[in-house]
Amino acid sequence: MSILSELFQRRKNKKTGSTTDQEIFDKAGVPKHYFKDLEKNTEELLKLFHDTYDFQKIEIKIGSNHACICFLTTVLDKQALSLQVLEPIREGFQEKESYPTIQDIREAYFPTMSFQYVDTLHRLVWSMLNGYAVIMVDQYSSALALEVGGKKGRSIEEPSTQTIIRGPKDGFVESLETNVGLIRGRIKNPNLVFESFYIGRDSHTKLSIGYLKNVVNKDILDEVKKRINQIDTAAVLDTGNIEEFITDQNFTPFPLTYNTERPDSVSGNILEGKIALFLDGTPFVIIVPTVFTDFFQSAEDYYQPYFMTSFVRIIRYISFMITLILPSLYVAITTYHHELLPTQLLISVQAQREGVPFPAVVEILMMELTFEVLREAGIRMPRAVGQTLSIVGALVIGQAAVEAGLVSNVLVIVVAFSAIASFVSPIYNFSIAARLIRFVLILVASALGLYGIFVSLIIMVIHLVSLRSFGIPYLTPVAPFKMEDQKDVFVRFPIWADKGRPSYLMTQAPLKKKRFTRPSPPPSNSEEGSE
Known part of the structure; x- marks a missing residue:
């Protein structure tokens, strides 16, 4: 018996049920x-x-x-x-x-x-x-x-949170029927199934799960249904509420589900053998199960040449590490490890910090908090002034802080670069995890230097290895390492070379395509004449 089957075997015989419309209206006195x-x-x-x-x-x-x-x-x-x-x-x-x-x-x-x-x-x-x-x-x-037909809602527009240069420009809206139709338009397959549930004792919000019944892993599907049936709450207004009810019980800043408002991304994941959760009233769709490497992939990766895509994907991994450790490295090096810097650079850095009255950790925490406030204000402000506020505010405050001698020029560069790198991730809630851990690493670096940073990173990796998303190890296919799945992790192989679905999903149909031979150039006229 497979490991995944063993994980779910003890739960199969446990009866679960959802609230029916009869129970709902009995309570309402109908x-x-x-x-x-x-x-x-x-x-x-x-x-x-x-x-x-x-x-x-x-x-x-x-x-x-x-x-x-x-x-x-x-x-x-x-x-x-x-x-x-x-x-x-x-x-x-x-x-x-x-x-x-x-x-x-x-x-x-x-x-x-x-x-x-x-x-x-x-x-x-x-x-x-x-x-x-x-x-x-x-x-x-x-x-x-x-x-008769409901009132007209928002028209289909380009997604606001996951923009791309090349690829489809349509995005999900607040209508469940419209969103399901966008998937049906891309996957014209009778095996594409959508099952409905009603969540919330007071709101009775419609939830639909979509999957390919001839591909999806039955154990994972049963587990998803079981967790949905166990939801007992007054109301759900967004898929974010659903996430907290169905994700594995782990105290972690890392998201264990993947959310998107792109129909092409959802369609691609369904074809891989994953399950999509649609909620009426929200344009964001949840995809489960999710692994760590999913958050470094974008729908546009499969529309651009694979050399360019592989380069950009490596940039995303590097940006994640920059967001995570660059501020803490600045604190550790300027506080404890001056010998790691070249002499000229060390003299330049110390000269800029000569008039700063605060230690490096206080200096960088002030600027990090300032940038977080500006980022949040730019999001919450009206769209016409939000972007201007965040850009102008960052420039004015940064320049004023340097001229007032509160921070150094090098620190402003470090904080600004790490903040920009956090936006490289295609999924917003994944970048939030890096931003939160960054503050922990800064505090540890101020006390223990590079040793504290390395120990913290080791603890983070141990934590990631322990996470599960519907029974799937969070770091797979890296840990446990699966060679057959490496064609779409750190780099992207050509689409014709990636023939199989992710092996960790253990789908009913492991292969996406049969053997494919790349076309060769036609023979030239000279070769035909010689024959």
Whole structure:
């Protein structure tokens, strides 16, 4: 039995369950039974929605049958309701026919609309909350819920947090159906499955997981479903809330899930055998399981030549180390290890620090905190002035601090370069981890010098090795080392040379493509003549 199977075997027989719509509406006081009497049904709805302004009831006649339409004005398009529902009823009213069943009414008036029949008040209320217009007819044992269409949301635009030069420019929006459609448009495969869950006792937010059923590892999929079913909270408003519920129990600053608002990135990970989590109301999608090296890869890596991509990826790893240790190295060297600097450079650095009244650790902590404040202010300020504030603020404060003798010129360069390097990571929340650890390394370097930095880095690596993401070691395929997965880690091999899916996922279909022979140049005319 594989190691991954053993990790999940003890959990397979544990029964889990999610909150059903029946349990939800039982707690809300909604009776389950649907009455044939139209007045009783409308009376129950009025009891439930009497305090909300967006509930509307329109009494109508369909042929010779008394009926009413109930809906919530804030979750559907009223113009579409008028054109698709009210207008056909108004035109067909002159016929004065009697329809024996609700199915006959649908076939006569709404033959092309998406619909569902509801025979309980639970399902009727649930349909209204999801943007359906419900038609109840007197003396009928079920109602007709018509999918009119919701209000228009934000249009599809380029992602704001993960920009690229070459590649698709569309990004996810707040509509779950639109986001799923963006994936369907890229992966036209009947094996692409989307399963739905409802999370939150009060919010009942729709969550969908997407995967390729003929590729995904069943053990990982079962574990994802189990953790989702165990979520017990009042409401979830973003995938960030979901992350905290489903990630492995570890006290760590490193993200154990990968979030993105790029449909091409999600599609690529699904094709690799991973699982995507979509939440209604947010443009950010979670991908699980996640390993450390995922945060150094960008969707654009697969659209540019592999030589250029490999160079840029190495730059990302170097930038991560610069962000992590450059400020602490400055503190350690200027405080304890002067002999590591060339004589001319040492004289220059010490000359600049001659009038500074603070030790190196205080000096660098002041500037680091200043840059963090400017970074946060630039994000929170209105977009028209935020970028100007962060740039001008950094220049003015840095120059003023140097002229006032509070910090040295070299320190400003060190802090500015490490801050710029933190933005190289394609994923924002991963750079936050490096920024947090940087402060710890600065304090350790001020007390123990280079020895403290090296010991701290060793402890960090030990911590990374101990992490798991849905049973997958966080540092794989580096530790444990997997040779077959090295074609897309530190450098990117040509796409035609990378034939397999990540082996650590243990997917049902390990190979992405069959043997591929690169095309050779056609023979020249001289070679043809000689033959």
